[in-house]
Amino acid sequence: MKRLILAAALLLPAVLVNAADDSKVKFVSHELVAKGGSIASTPSYIVTVAHRDKAGMVEVHDKETDTLYVVDGAATIVTGGTMVGGSVTSPGQQRGTEIKGGTEQKLAKGDVMIIPAGIPHWFKDVPKTVDYYVVKVIAP
Secondary structure, three states, X not given: OHHHHHHHHHHHHHHXXXXXXXXXXXXXXXXXXXXXXXXXXXXOEEEEEEEEOOOXXXXXXOOEEEEEEEEEEEEEEEEOXXXXXXXXXXXXXXXXXXXXXXXXXXXXXXXXXXXXXOOOEEEXXXXXXXXXXXXXXXXX
């Protein structure tokens, strides 16, 4: 029940953006959530169910604020600092190989992290696995 309440709280900013028009309300069934990947997408937000079993690449999103909610597992994420080996992978998106001078944070089940647009972030270490929701709120 706590997971559903927290997931709903994470979705609140996206819902508020569209609160004036009930025709834009989205329902996502548990069957679709269980499959993972992108489960809802509009021009103002994207909701993804993610699973990792290893480290990832550094990411910087010019217009997307990421809100992460860890459902299960653990990982070490690095935020801030300077991205190394970065290149533009698509408009408004950059990827790199590591971060110099960032802040390490251990993530565990139940944790929430909000990463504003423009901040480098990197899943540096995933000891076993980590499952999490990502709510991306996209600035105009």
